[in-house]
Amino acid sequence: MGFLPDYSLHYLFETLLVAVLIYVIMRNRAKRQQEKLSKKLTERQKDELIAEWVPEPLVPETPQDHPVLNPKYADGKMTKEVSIDGEKYLNMASTNFLSFIGVKRIEERAKQTIFKYGVGSCGPRGFYGTVDVHLDLEKELAKFMGCEEAVLYSYGFATVSSAIPAYAKKGDVIFVDEGVNFAIQKGLQASRSRVEYFKHNDMEHLERLLLEQEQRDLKDPKKAKTVRRFIVVEGLYVNHADLCPLPKIIEFKWRFKVRVFIDESWSFGVIGKTGRGSTKTGRQKPVHHRNVENMYTKKA
Incomplete structure (x- = not known):
């Protein structure tokens, strides 16, 4: 067996090498733990660090000349002219078109x-x-507009937003100017009807939509008998400050057998020689109220 190599010294060297490696690892670990313990802060040191800490601001500091820090105060009544810090200005943010405030x-x-x-x-x-004054005012409004009846709402926003779903239901179709106000938009949502928007005051676009609906009705006459059709516009558009082309809309009403809603919130009492709204304006041909099916919606 003398010709076999002797590996005993090799094994001994590897064993010593592993032992030294384990010793170094354990020594470094113990050293790190000792350093960690030595770095542990006392309660006094913690308090001092907390007292010295200054947090960064969540938002930039507001300049001293910012309008929020220097508010303007209006003096007196908010009439067509408003006094702010002693100076008079023309009030362009009011709906007091007829200057009733201050009378x-x-x-x-x-x-x-x-x-x-x-x-x-x-x-x-x-x-x-x-109460009695509500009923008296309803009679006066109906007489003023030449209608059979009028209904007052306590909350102006709810007028048109509840009137639309009161008439239009699921399965009906409503043709609406894309520039209508937010109250009308909520009424359209509540109605669950199919809504067809036409471009603002674009009667050619509205006519195309009505013709398309007419073709649908011809294809399914049975369903057409159950579908009610409405056109919803504003007499004076609050988002555009222009009048609707009412004579053309009334022409479509008779031609396509649709009902018409006119929101006169901004035109009633303002437009026309007598303040009766867009139906009596001098800029376009007068429209008799019966041609609009008495579906006026106004906000006080």
Whole structure:
């Protein structure tokens, strides 16, 4: 067996090498733990660090000349002219088109009404929110507009947003100017009807949509009998400050057998010689109210 190589020294060397490696690893670990313990802060050191810490601001500092830090204050009543910090300005942010605010006669009547009825109806019209002045005003409005009846709403936004779903239901189709106000948009959503938008005051586009609906009705006459069709516009568009082409819309009403809603929120009392809205404006041919199916919607 003498010719076999002797590996004993080789094995011994490898064993010593592994032992040294384990010793170095364990020594370094112990050294790190000792350093970690030596770096542990005392309570006093912690308090000092916390006291010295200054957080970064979440947002940049507001300049001293920023409008938020220097608000303007309006003095007196918000009439067609408003006084701000002693200087007079023309009030372009008001809907007081007829300058009723500040009229002594109206103020006195408002005081008398508040002393008698309080500051509000304090309830919905259908329950206990109706008083005699509501009924009197409805009669006067109906007489003024030449209608059979008028209905007052306590909340202006709810007028058209509830009137539309009261008539239009699921399965009906509503043709709407794309520039209508937000209240009309909410009424369209509540109706669950199919809504067809036409370009703002574009009667050619509206006519194309009506013709397409006419073709659908011819293909399915049975379904057409159950589908009600509406056109919804504004007398004076709040988002565009222009009038709707009402005579053309009334022409389409008779031609395509549709019902018409006109939101006169901004035109009633303002447009026309008598303040009766877009149907009596002098800029276009007068339209008799019966041609509009008496579907006026107004906000006080």
